[in-house]
Amino acid sequence: MEKCKSKIPFFTTLGIMLLFYLPMLVVAVDSFNPGRYSGSGWNGFSMRWYVKLVQDQDVISALINSLIIGLSATATAVILGTLAAFAIHLYTDKLQKVHRLMLITLLGIPDILMGVSLLLFFISLKMELGLFTIFLAHVTFCTSFVAMTVLARLQDFDFSTVEAARDLGAGWAIIIRRVIIPQIAPGIIAGALLAFTISIDDFVITYFVYGPGSTTLSVYIYSMMKHGTPVIINALSVILIIVTFIMAYAINKLMSRKNENIA
Amino acid sequence: MAGFLSFENISKKFGRQTVLSDVSFSVEKGKIFSLLGPSGCGKTTLLRICAGLESPDSGRVILDGKDITDLVPNDRPVNTVFQNYALFPHMTIWENIAFGPRVDKRPKQEIASEVEKYLEMIQMTSHAYKKPAQLSGGMRQRVALARALINHPQVLLLDEPLAALDLKLRQRMLVELDELHDKIGITFVYVTHDQSEAMSISDDVAVMNRGIIEQMGPPAEIYEAPKSSFVAAFIGDTNFFDGTVTEITDNDYSRVQLENMGNQQMLIFNDRRLNAGDGVHVSIRPEKIDISAEPPATDRKKNILKGHVEDIIYMGNSTKFWIRVGRQLISVQKQHSAFLLDQKPIRFWLAWHADNGYILDNYQDADRSLLPINVTEPQKPEKGHKQK
Numbered sequence: 001m002e003k004c005k006s007k008i009p010f011f012t013t014l015g016i017m018l019l020f021y022l023p024m025l026v027v028a029v030d031s032f033n034p035g036r037y038s039g040s041g042w043n044g045f046s047m048r049w050y051v052k053l054v055q056d057q058d059v060i061s062a063l064i065n066s067l068i069i070g071l072s073a074t075a076t077a078v079i080l081g082t083l084a085a086f087a088i089h090l091y092t093d094k095l096q097k098v099h100r101l102m103l104i105t106l107l108g109i110p111d112i113l114m115g116v117s118l119l120l121f122f123i124s125l126k127m128e129l130g131l132f133t134i135f136l137a138h139v140t141f142c143t144s145f146v147a148m149t150v151l152a153r154l155q156d157f158d159f160s161t162v163e164a165a166r167d168l169g170a171g172w173a174i175i176i177r178r179v180i181i182p183q184i185a186p187g188i189i190a191g192a193l194l195a196f197t198i199s200i201d202d203f204v205i206t207y208f209v210y211g212p213g214s215t216t217l218s219v220y221i222y223s224m225m226k227h228g229t230p231v232i233i234n235a236l237s238v239i240l241i242i243v244t245f246i247m248a249y250a251i252n253k254l255m256s257r258k259n260e261n262i263a
Numbered sequence: 264m265a266g267f268l269s270f271e272n273i274s275k276k277f278g279r280q281t282v283l284s285d286v287s288f289s290v291e292k293g294k295i296f297s298l299l300g301p302s303g304c305g306k307t308t309l310l311r312i313c314a315g316l317e318s319p320d321s322g323r324v325i326l327d328g329k330d331i332t333d334l335v336p337n338d339r340p341v342n343t344v345f346q347n348y349a350l351f352p353h354m355t356i357w358e359n360i361a362f363g364p365r366v367d368k369r370p371k372q373e374i375a376s377e378v379e380k381y382l383e384m385i386q387m388t389s390h391a392y393k394k395p396a397q398l399s400g401g402m403r404q405r406v407a408l409a410r411a412l413i414n415h416p417q418v419l420l421l422d423e424p425l426a427a428l429d430l431k432l433r434q435r436m437l438v439e440l441d442e443l444h445d446k447i448g449i450t451f452v453y454v455t456h457d458q459s460e461a462m463s464i465s466d467d468v469a470v471m472n473r474g475i476i477e478q479m480g481p482p483a484e485i486y487e488a489p490k491s492s493f494v495a496a497f498i499g500d501t502n503f504f505d506g507t508v509t510e511i512t513d514n515d516y517s518r519v520q521l522e523n524m525g526n527q528q529m530l531i532f533n534d535r536r537l538n539a540g541d542g543v544h545v546s547i548r549p550e551k552i553d554i555s556a557e558p559p560a561t562d563r564k565k566n567i568l569k570g571h572v573e574d575i576i577y578m579g580n581s582t583k584f585w586i587r588v589g590r591q592l593i594s595v596q597k598q599h600s601a602f603l604l605d606q607k608p609i610r611f612w613l614a615w616h617a618d619n620g621y622i623l624d625n626y627q628d629a630d631r632s633l634l635p636i637n638v639t640e641p642q643k644p645e646k647g648h649k650q651k
């Protein structure tokens with residue numbers, strides 16, 4: 001095939017890079033600027049804000065909350081999402097078609113709607129807002145992400161390998177551990193990374209359902225913006241951006257790896 | 264006849280669809296038994312029932328005197344070579360072959376030496392650490408074989424093991440499979456939709472159609488003495504004639520008045536005690552009919568017809584003639600017939616022995632559509648020409 005010689009792709013890419021990443025670049029540069037206020041000029045390179053960041057007790061506890069939520073919601077979502085993906089893939093009846101649609105819809109519903117409805121739901125159940133309600137809220141969307149990535153992986157999965165394993169004398173425990181999981185692992189891991197990243201990043205839904213003592217990193221950043229001390233946010237943002245980049249790279253790598261049985 | 268592996272009155276439905284109805288057959292120990300039939304006739308389902316991957320609605324599977332119908336796959340001394348091989352894509356060839364013994368928890372050392380042995384048997388030692396995706400179709404097929412055989416099954420089930428390979432490789436693998444069978448001597452149940460595969464490799468063949476076995480027996484018997492129009496048409500090529508019995512002659516021959524062919528009468532072997540007046544359907548293979556430009560010598564048991572040439576197709580190893588007799592088009596296939604092409608006669612005499620016509624027990628008009636139609640697509644039309 002003839003390669004396109006047009007300059008348009010180059011400028012599109014450049015535009016996207018500038019639009020998306022210029023603000024982040026500004027934040028990143030600023031994070032090494034020891035001046036107290038952004039826009040006060042370059043005062044030389046310093047790690048001051050990073051040091052301040054790791055010494056800030058509130059940041060640390062918000063980070064711990066975020067990690068607890070991220071890890072527990074991801075772990076739960078991995079199990080639920082994988083099971084959901086299998087149900088949708090194996091059974092093509094009406095129920096599973098609806099199931100699939102519901103999972104996809106969940107990804108598209110505006111966060112603010114999810115937040116409001118979850119909040120009303122928790123209140124009507126008289127649940128105390130806190131880590132547990134955030135966890136439940138995060139499980140909902142994390143499950144959708146895991147189910148989608150596993151489902152994509154299952155498209156390539158050859159179920160006759162399961163039958164071959166049975167034929168060769170394997171019981172279900174061995175089949176799940178040695179035949180099914182290794183083949184869909186990239187989908188599960190990619191889904192887990194995606195779910196974890198989105199859980200850590202989520203602000204809107206969390207903002208509705210968090211309670212006293214359960215401030216997460218994103219909620220904390222928001223309150224810092226509102227109540228002074230915005231400079232250490234720069235440092236925090238840079239760290240978050242780097243982590244997100246690494247995650248995105250890993251997810252991309254995992255999802256593009258094809259099943260080896262496609263000759 | 265109680266064989267080594269017996270299927271007794273197996274029936275199976277998927278939802279409303281009957282896939283197997285009352286199938287019974289048995290396989291002798293150490294033989295290659297083929298299930299031959301068109302796609303969708305239930306061959307795979309029958310194999311899966313034998314492997315324990317599917318359970319029949321009714322009927323029993325007996326192996327070596329033991330009822331294995333309700334055993335889970337792990338407890339059956341039976342292994343399968345799957346249609347697409349179903350190799351584990353994430354494992355190396357070595358790990359694929361070692362899967363069974365590992366599940367069996369055999370000692371590590373023993374597993375290693377067994378795997379080496381089977382790798383050697385399939386001549387794949389140098390590919391031991393490759394993944395299935397890196398192998399050719401033929402190699403994958405051999406790995407699937409080794410992976411099944413390393414478990415020392417009493418019966419090996421093969422589901423269209425050569426279907427994914429190209430023609431040349433298929434022929435070579437067929438020979439290899441046959442040699443392998445001679446070497447290890449276990450019972451093979453071989454599923455295929457390819458009649459030439461089934462004919463060449465099997466000791467016995469069961470011809471299946473829509474969930475029933477139409478006929479069972481050695482390949483030669485199936486080919487030479489088809490009992491139904493399906494078997495006659497599905498295996499090889501044939502001519503069907505419709506007629507009415509007019510007279511039972513001595514020695515079990517009957518005289519049959521043919522429709523579509525004016526007043527022509529045929530003498531046909533009849534071991535079925537037909538009566539005059541019965542409507543019958545007769546099958547005669549194209550290569551059983553002699554063709555000549557001169558009137559042939561007569562014989563009491565020889566049927567002789569005169570017809571016009573409709574088409575002649577030269578196919579290299581043989582020549583196919585389409586001869587019209589009345590309203591019936593008869594296909595005749597002959598070797599060493601190039602001389603007939605040179606003469607370009609318009610009329611031919613056809614002759615065949617009464618023993619070569621078979622009265623079918625079971626005839627369906629629909630089975631005519633199974634006949635190969637070579638008129639429009641000659642394989643090697645070097646000298647093919649049309650005459651009217």
Ligand SMILES: Nc1ncnc2c1ncn2[C@@H]1O[C@H](COP(=O)(O)OP(=O)(O)O)[C@@H](O)[C@H]1O
Pocket residue numbers: 277282300301302303304305306307308309
């Ligand atoms: N699990 C199943 N569910 C529903 N129908 C099936 C299933 N397996 C096979 N069939 C149907 O049973 C029939 C026979 O299938 P199969 O045994 O695979 O035929 P063959 O191997 O001779 O091509 C086909 O019509 C197929 O669609």
Ligand SMILES: [Mg+2]
Pocket residue numbers: 303306307308346422
């Ligand atoms: Mg099949």
